[in-house]
Amino acid sequence: MSTKLLDLVNITKSYDGVTILDDLNLYIRENEFLTLLGPSGCGKTTTLRILGGFETPDAGKVLFNGQDITQLPPNKRQLNTVFQKYALFTHMTIAENIAFGLKIKGKSKAYIDDKIKYALKLVNLEGYENRSPALLSGGQQQRIAIARAIVNEPKPLSMSPMIRKRRLLCRTRLLS
Numbered sequence: 001m002s003t004k005l006l007d008l009v010n011i012t013k014s015y016d017g018v019t020i021l022d023d024l025n026l027y028i029r030e031n032e033f034l035t036l037l038g039p040s041g042c043g044k045t046t047t048l049r050i051l052g053g054f055e056t057p058d059a060g061k062v063l064f065n066g067q068d069i070t071q072l073p074p075n076k077r078q079l080n081t082v083f084q085k086y087a088l089f090t091h092m093t094i095a096e097n098i099a100f101g102l103k104i105k106g107k108s109k110a111y112i113d114d115k116i117k118y119a120l121k122l123v124n125l126e127g128y129e130n131r132s133p134a135l136l137s138g139g140q141q142q143r144i145a146i147a148r149a150i151v152n153e154p155k156p157l158s159m160s161p162m163i164r165k166r167r168l169l170c171r172t173r174l175l176s
C-alpha cells in the first residue's frame with residue numbers, strides 16, 4: 001500500500017462561531033483521484049483552501065509526505081490549486097500567464113517555452129500562446145488555469161470545483 005501523500009488530521013474550522021469543518025480526517029495517496037461532493041456551503045472550498053495554505057485550521061494538522069505543513073504559506077507548498085475563479089492575468093497573453101510561476105523561479109526562456117508548448121498541448125489549446133485570456137470561453141480559461149498550474153510540476157493538483165462532465169475527455173488526458 002502506498003503511503004499518504006496528503007493527510008488532513010482532525011481539522012476543525014469555524015467562521016463567526018459556526019463550525020464548518022468538525023474534526024475532519026481525510027488522506028490522499030499518490031496517484032489517487034479524489035472528488036469532494038456535498039451541498040453548497042458544506043465546506044468543500046474551505047477544505048481545499050486549508051490544503052493549499054490559503055486558510056489555517058483552528059485545530060488539526062495538514063501533513064504532506066508526513067511533514068507538518070499546517071503553517072506553511074501557499075508558495076512554499078508542493079501543490080497547486082486551480083480555483084473556481086481562474087484568476088488569469090487579463091493584461092498578459094496566455095503564454096505569459098503560463099510562464100508566470102516559472103519566471104519567478106528563474107527558469108530559462110528555452111525551458112519556459114518548452115513547458116508552455118507542452119502544457120497547451122496537454123489541455124488541447126495548441127497555438128493559443130499570444131491570445132488574451134479575456135477572449136476565451138469559460139472552459140478554455142479553466143484549461144489555461146490548469147496549464148498554468150501543471151508547468152510548476154506540483155505533486156497533487158487540487159481543483160475547485162471539479163472539472164465538469166463535458167470536459168471529461170480533457171481530464172482523462174490530463175490524468176493519463
Ligand SMILES: Nc1ncnc2c1ncn2[C@@H]1O[C@H](COP(=O)(O)OP(=O)(O)O)[C@@H](O)[C@H]1O
Pocket residue numbers: 015016020038039040041042043044045046047
Ligand atoms: N472567509 C470566510 N468568512 C466567513 N465565512 C466563510 C468564509 N469562507 C467560507 N465561509 C462560510 O463557510 C461555509 C462553507 O463555505 P465553502 O467552504 O465555500 O462551501 P462549499 O465550497 O462546500 O460550497 C459557508 O457557509 C460560507 O459562507
Ligand SMILES: [Mg+2]
Pocket residue numbers: 044045046160
Ligand atoms: Mg465551493
